[in-house]
Amino acid sequence: MLLGFxxxxxxxxxxxxxxxxxxxxKHALExxxxxxAETTRDAGYHALGDALTKPRVLVLALLYFCIVVGLYGIGxxxxxxxxxxxxxxxxxxxxxxxxxxxxxxxxxxxxxHSDLTGERMWHVALPLFLAGAAFAWSAAGxxxxxxxxxxxxAAVGIxxxxxxxxxxxxAILTGTVAAAGPALVNSVAISAxxxxxxxxx
Amino acid sequence: xxxxxxxxxxxxxxxxxAVVAFGGVIALRFGYAARARAKASSIVPQTGE
Numbered sequence: 305m306l307l308g309f310x311x312x313x314x315x316x317x318x319x320x321x322x323x324x325x326x327x328x329x330k331h332a333l334e335x336x337x338x339x340x341a342e343t344t345r346d347a348g349y350h351a352l353g354d355a356l357t358k359p360r361v362l363v364l365a366l367l368y369f370c371i372v373v374g375l376y377g378i379g380x381x382x383x384x385x386x387x388x389x390x391x392x393x394x395x396x397x398x399x400x401x402x403x404x405x406x407x408x409x410x411x412x413x414x415x416x417h418s419d420l421t422g423e424r425m426w427h428v429a430l431p432l433f434l435a436g437a438a439f440a441w442s443a444a445g446x447x448x449x450x451x452x453x454x455x456x457x458a459a460v461g462i463x464x465x466x467x468x469x470x471x472x473x474x475a476i477l478t479g480t481v482a483a484a485g486p487a488l489v490n491s492v493a494i495s496a497x498x499x500x501x502x503x504x505x
Numbered sequence: 506x507x508x509x510x511x512x513x514x515x516x517x518x519x520x521x522x523a524v525v526a527f528g529g530v531i532a533l534r535f536g537y538a539a540r541a542r543a544k545a546s547s548i549v550p551q552t553g554e
Contacts, residue, residue, distance in 0.1 A: 367535065381518070424536065
């Protein structure tokens with residue numbers, strides 16, 4: 305909480321007020337922000353109330369809820385699924401790390417590919433379909449090695465989707481709403497998904 | 506909850522599969538709606554222009 309108040313006091317609101325930037329850097333960033341605001345001016349939201357009430361922001365919250373449920377599923381249920389094979393806690397710990405290793409690589413590569421192509425929609429949807437199929441596959445009561453492959457694919461899908469998801473709110477939100485909108489999306493999704501976390505206990 | 510009710514992870518994992526796949530459908534719907542809006546705004550002249 306203290307850091308939150310410190311951020312309010314210490315962090316500048318705009319690049320033009322940032323003392324660590326040169327004049328050229330300030331100008332370049334302000335120009336870039338103005339261009340982005342112009343792009344979202346017609347189809348985007350500007351007022352703070354828009355971030356809290358408009359359907360597109362709430363749809364993004366619903367979408368992120370689905371992603372967070374997958375994140376919780378991987379985080380909380382995967383170790384328990386592995387535990388059903390009778391492994392020691394240390395072995396479970398090492399095995400649990402494997403999907404995250406692949407997911408971390410996939411996040412970077414998938415996000416980079418999305419930036420290079422400028423495509424967002426399929427870069428969020430495809431990994432989620434992959435994760436959905438992988439979760440269904442892992443439910444089939446297969447040997448541990450196959451379950452690990454399925455859960456790794458699920459983790460890859462979920463984390464790849466997260467890497468591109470956060471580009472969606474900024475595509476429709478500008479100005480003050482560009483900060484408030486993602487905050488709403490995040491808080492609504494995580495609050496709604498908390499029963500899934502509790503159900504893992 | 507789901508896992509406790511069924512005594513196994515099967516239902517829980519299938520629940521995850523359904524929710525995550527539903528997220529994929531929402532992403533597609535969101536993307537296609539955004540494209541349609543962008544296309545419409547490029548065709549219809551803006552007020553005051």
